[in-house]
Amino acid sequence: MQATAVPVLFNAADERLTVLQELRDLVDHRNLLWNLVRRDLTVRYKRSVIGFFWTMLNPLLLMIILTVVFSSLFRFEGIENYPTYFLSTYLVFGFFAQTSNQSMASLAWNGALMKRVRVPKSIFAVSTTLSGLVNLCLAYVPLFVIMLATGAPICLTVLYLPISFLLIAMFTLGVSLLLSALAVYFEDVQHMYQVATFGLMYMTPIIYPITIVPYKWLFVIRANPLTHLVKLARDPVYGCTLPGGHVILASVAAAVIALVLGWVVFHRLARGFYLHV
Amino acid sequence: MVEPSVEFHGVSLRYRILAEQGITSFKEWAIRWLTRRMHYQELVALSEVSFTVDAGHAVGIIGHNGAGKSTLLRVAAGILRPTRGTAIVRGRQAPVIELGLGFEAELSGRENIFFNGALLGRSQAEMEARLDEIVEFADLGEFIDQPIRTYSTGMVARLAFAVAVTVDAQILLLDEVLAVGDASFRIKCQERLQAFRDAGITILLVSHDLDGVVQMCDEVLWLDRGAVRAYGPAAEVVASYRASVAEGPAVGGAIEAAAPPG
Numbered sequence A: 001m002q003a004t005a006v007p008v009l010f011n012a013a014d015e016r017l018t019v020l021q022e023l024r025d026l027v028d029h030r031n032l033l034w035n036l037v038r039r040d041l042t043v044r045y046k047r048s049v050i051g052f053f054w055t056m057l058n059p060l061l062l063m064i065i066l067t068v069v070f071s072s073l074f075r076f077e078g079i080e081n082y083p084t085y086f087l088s089t090y091l092v093f094g095f096f097a098q099t100s101n102q103s104m105a106s107l108a109w110n111g112a113l114m115k116r117v118r119v120p121k122s123i124f125a126v127s128t129t130l131s132g133l134v135n136l137c138l139a140y141v142p143l144f145v146i147m148l149a150t151g152a153p154i155c156l157t158v159l160y161l162p163i164s165f166l167l168i169a170m171f172t173l174g175v176s177l178l179l180s181a182l183a184v185y186f187e188d189v190q191h192m193y194q195v196a197t198f199g200l201m202y203m204t205p206i207i208y209p210i211t212i213v214p215y216k217w218l219f220v221i222r223a224n225p226l227t228h229l230v231k232l233a234r235d236p237v238y239g240c241t242l243p244g245g246h247v248i249l250a251s252v253a254a255a256v257i258a259l260v261l262g263w264v265v266f267h268r269l270a271r272g273f274y275l276h277v
Numbered sequence B: 001m002v003e004p005s006v007e008f009h010g011v012s013l014r015y016r017i018l019a020e021q022g023i024t025s026f027k028e029w030a031i032r033w034l035t036r037r038m039h040y041q042e043l044v045a046l047s048e049v050s051f052t053v054d055a056g057h058a059v060g061i062i063g064h065n066g067a068g069k070s071t072l073l074r075v076a077a078g079i080l081r082p083t084r085g086t087a088i089v090r091g092r093q094a095p096v097i098e099l100g101l102g103f104e105a106e107l108s109g110r111e112n113i114f115f116n117g118a119l120l121g122r123s124q125a126e127m128e129a130r131l132d133e134i135v136e137f138a139d140l141g142e143f144i145d146q147p148i149r150t151y152s153t154g155m156v157a158r159l160a161f162a163v164a165v166t167v168d169a170q171i172l173l174l175d176e177v178l179a180v181g182d183a184s185f186r187i188k189c190q191e192r193l194q195a196f197r198d199a200g201i202t203i204l205l206v207s208h209d210l211d212g213v214v215q216m217c218d219e220v221l222w223l224d225r226g227a228v229r230a231y232g233p234a235a236e237v238v239a240s241y242r243a244s245v246a247e248g249p250a251v252g253g254a255i256e257a258a259a260p261p262g
Helices: A019-028 A030-046 A051-073 A082-109 A123-150 A156-185 A188-202 A215-223 A225-237 A245-270 B026-034 B069-076 B109-119 B124-138 B141-145 B153-166 B183-198 B210-216 B234-247 B254-258
Strands: A008-011 B006-018 B040-053 B058-062 B084-090 B093-096 B171-175 B202-206 B219-224 B227-233
Touching: A019 A030, A030 A123, A030 B109, A051 A082, A051 A123, A082 A123, A082 A156, A082 A188, A082 A225, A123 A156, A156 A188, A156 A225, A156 A245, A156 B026, A188 B026, A225 A245, B006 B069, B040 B069, B040 B084, B040 B219, B040 B227, B058 B069, B058 B210, B058 B234, B069 B084, B069 B171, B069 B202, B069 B219, B109 B124, B109 B141, B109 B153, B124 B153, B153 B183, B171 B183, B183 B202, B183 B210, B202 B210, B210 B234, B219 B234, B227 B234
Parallel strands: B058 B202, B058 B219, B093 B171, B171 B202
Antiparallel strands: A008 B084, B006 B040, B006 B084, B219 B227
16 A cells, blocks of 8 residues: 555635636547547548548549539639539538537537546537548648649638638637537437538628629628638638738637637536436 | 555435425426425435545445445546545546446447547546457457447447456445346456455455355445445445344335435
């Protein structure tokens, strides 16, 4: 037996459901976080030979389809190099949609785990967001290939992208936390959200320019935080400009509000997860 | 004097649940909320549980289904937070609530060892140091580098047990783990647990195997409907539990339905 007093591992009475406590827990479990991200990526790419290339291939095929559709069937005036226009926003929207959808599945799927080991419950949304970010970065490789092939200029402004990614990831994590907590309680949230993401894509100027929106509906598009967040990713790639001040302001506000709201709601609901997973 | 490993002071755990069970859709919830047809029911999973476990002691937790045994273990593991009271745990713990937990079918046995270790809160470096020992204990031969999905159930259990008993811990929390596996696996488990006891590791063990509990444990905690019915020397408590069971079958009550063990 050890002669020295063993330190207190935890005292349940001292534990408060605070943001700081959960953050400290996350830092303590960084090895698990790293393992979860690695698991996501390995499982995704391991089983098939084309797994890794699929991330590359997916935007390429999409581009071909959309270029055919929107260059020949529907045409928007004043958009040069449509593939770049479309992909520079579609990739980040895809990151948002996939991550938030997967977070719901991930939390429900890992429910059994939460009942049996002491883990910070937000770790699943965080790890899904991180592995989504890795996939997003990989997806930019074919975008740059396409840009070179179609003669679109690649400017130094792309160096701004990490900031865009950071804000989009913060927003995505906030929404993911909020939705995944709700999805634990209500099974149908996940199905409803799939329809909602479909609608959201058309409420965001991704396949069309914002200039075609009728004035009376413009406020709807402007009220959508994703409108500003995708512009944050489009401007440095398509058009070689840095995003304007109001775009940055709106994006920062959306990211911070979503993250704080998601975090607070998640922790209010997390206490009851035990009865539902 | 060494401080106790586990201290529970008046630990209570209550849930507020919807009286109408089975609202799992948002639509239904919204309708009920709008029409003000929400009835909550208080559910007591643990009530005023107090006990201490000295370092190096093995404590068995017995009681009917739904008496709160698994809930108590989860409070000790830090998975559930008590509504009232204090639960203090001293020392690093390895919860073995279920064998084979958190394995990923697509990853190899070796990769899963690291993943499982991370779940138990162990660092990468620590798992690397322990890897050889775990691989040797699991004794899976070539299979260690194959994906888990190619394993038989017994092989998965062996790997899980190897990880659980090889990580360094001062407190072991075991929930019915001895109930799984074949006879030889059970003997292997029991030998290992005996070795832990000899090494002065504190053990909390939930079990329905009363003979096993008497043999393994120093003290026994008898839970009845979330409250401590008796706590004392293993043989005594088990004897009075047996006497009470013989008098007539008791039912666990509503707790069972809302918080099933396992």
